[in-house]
Amino acid sequence: MRLLLRCDAGPSTGVGHAVRCAAVAEAALLSGHEVFWSGRLDGLDWLWAGLTPSPGRGDGPPGTVLAPADSADELVALARAHRIDAVHVDHYLLGPDLLPALAGAGVVLSTVEDFTTGRRPGDVVVDPNLGAGDHSRPDDGSGLLLRGPAYAPLRASARRARDRRATRVAGDGAPRVLVVMGGTDAAGLLPRVVAALAAAGVPAEVDVVVPAGARESLVLPGAGPVRFRAVPPVPDLPAAMVDADLVVSAAGTTVWELCCVGVPMALVRAADNQAEGYRTVVAAGAAAGLGGTGDLAVPDGAAAVLRDLLTDPAARGALAARAARVVDGAGAGRVVDAVAAAAGAAAGRERPAGELRARPARTGDAGLLLAWRNDPDTRRWSRSHGEVAPDDHRRWLAASLDRDDRLLLVVADDRGPVGTVRWDRDPDGWEVSVTVAPERRGERLAVPLLRAGEAALRARTGAGTPVTAVVHGANDASAHLFARAGYADDGRGPDADGFRTLHRTL
Template sequence: MTASPRTAPVIAFRADASRRIGSGHVMRCLTLADALTAQGATCHFLCRPHDGHLIERISAHGHQVHRLPPAEEDHDEVASAVAGEDAPEHADWLGVEWPVDAEQSRHILATLRPDWLVVDHYALDARWETIVTPEGCRVLVIDDLADRAHRADLLLDQNLGRWASDYAGLVPEVCRVLVGPAHALLRPEFADWRDTSLARRQHPRLRHLLITLGGVDADNVTRQVLDSLSRCALPDDMRISVVMGATAPWLDDVRAQARRMPWPTEVVVNVDDMARRMAEADLAIGAAGSTSWERCCLGVPTLTVVLADNQEGVAQALADVGVARHLGDAEAFAETLPFELAACQEPATLASLSQAASRLTDGLGTGELVRHLISLPMEERHDA
């Protein structure tokens, strides 16, 4: 029997944000969801309300959110229960055992009958995807690690240095694998600001520094960066902008440090004009996460700080191709920062970094992925 065709595609997302997970997974899914909605799709998010979740932000974009039950209170007990040789390294990020999450998600997805299920979660793998995926639904996995199997029809890994062959044996042979920053999920304003940003870098000077170290920054690295900057030699007319998320636990501490800085330093929260702010910055100090591709699209010279183990490879790859200069992790950057800042006061250094960065992505990857997701006729997807 063939189900009645629908007039618009339905896309379901399984992604979480928390103080531990960070905001990047949900934010890149939100970028994709917004683009899909603009093409007529209806998007639903399945999220667990961890401490630091972004459920209200997703709802504010007009997408429906299905709240999974709160995580177990005893984190150590959950971690012990999911531990094992066959468990993903980040299995305890779910807050419950994965079969529990699968059963809870399966009921919701059976009702939604989505055309595509988008999975962006380091704690989930092929076992979960097999259980929850309704018949006729295709699966897009967004990953960065290449460390576990997936039941995917399409996989995106937007990281520099990744090869499709890294997923050989981890996905079905028929799975299409998209790799590299050219496919990065960026909001349309980054492509819109690209020409303006690149044009102003023809004669670079270091006068405006932008700091973006993640929406959460659970370890208060932003405060450490500001403290180290206060002891560096910078131009007298320097100004500093810090962008953070509203759920950042050390926000007040960062604001207090900003008031003590030798240069005018602003701290802004949950900005909706990040592309403009990046385009107007001469140099960024940023985490080696998803915002790396935003900066590359705009040709922003960057000093990268590693905030999580999975960012080390990206930071090193960026440094190897001359796109950014690698400061190290939170324990190392205080030593390297003064030397790297001195180098970035040379116009030639800023120009070289900008030109290399701008070649990695033009900011159009989201539109390409949307075409993949909505190109298959609806009636083909729901044949039963």
């Protein structure tokens, strides 16, 4: 699939639309799709730097950057010129005429709305807000509705941070606080939040993320029990959340990353379109509410809420536990899968071109699997380097197919077999082994092969399944594969044979 992402970022619009599109771009690239961008995306080097790398990418967005399209006609022209299969629009100001215009060009429209804000008809409609499914939506000819935090498009770094947060041990010193009012602080809330934290009067170590345009105007208090430090926008914000005891945030896109990581948060309603999302998250007990811009004009009310949180670790823990249950971090992949399926159907195909299909292995696969297992490159990076005899392999395969703690898959596309994925249950979850068919190497199929295997395991075990990969330190190709797929080192280093263990949660 050739996917075009349409969004803008800037002082008036903020950067949330671009952050959500960046997560969709990551998921699309990891599934083997091509990504194109249309929009005004200057000043986002910090965002691109934090994404999972893709081969050949420079300092800009992952994919190909095209001119901004500000109307249905301009979007159709871009789609036709670049043979686009689907357009994903995360932009409030484009009109409701996109669906018929793109349909006439044979292009699928995926569109993002936040309750009623940005609403337009689409082949795929995404509303990632908590409680979105509880609101009626007019029948406007839209196709598939993806509503709720299960479809919140989050960067791979949020899932990695979630795993790290789960093993974090809180310190004994003053609480660590992270303040982030979005990539631009369009509402000018940083001074008011800083004033409320200072008025709380509780010892705390506070990092304030200050966008470039606010650095000269923000003055941090230099005395008192709260110690403030200004930091620039960070490429991997979810990683910065891991060690925070509390995050004070605007109630925008960052909320879903905070939920995924499982961090206690206090939210500020920074814009009118955040009102419903703010209300539902606070009502669910997943965040404390500090009110809107007017409520912070006098810091006393917000200071009282912050004081209670900073002095009550149990209250912070309860917020974090409820938040972590809201979002699992796999929303971007679900959105991409839905758009790819819609694009395939629109083109009259049963599935998108190049999509991989995983099925359980059968006894008739013995010869194929043995040839892949005995390939010299496969044996080179295995714990056992010797060739396997045919009779031994047939016995192994027969035993594997009868095991409940092993899932052995053969993965293929329209051209034939692509490789195999094997899952073995262990105390840490399920360990994966991936083999690309020797004759299909060089086609950039490793990540889609792994993703097909992950989808098959998820269908069997459900979301939230912990998985591991064991990779030799000298095997750069496998290390790159699992890094792109969001697997993180457990920090224990290589074992005596040079193998490292990587972790991820499906």
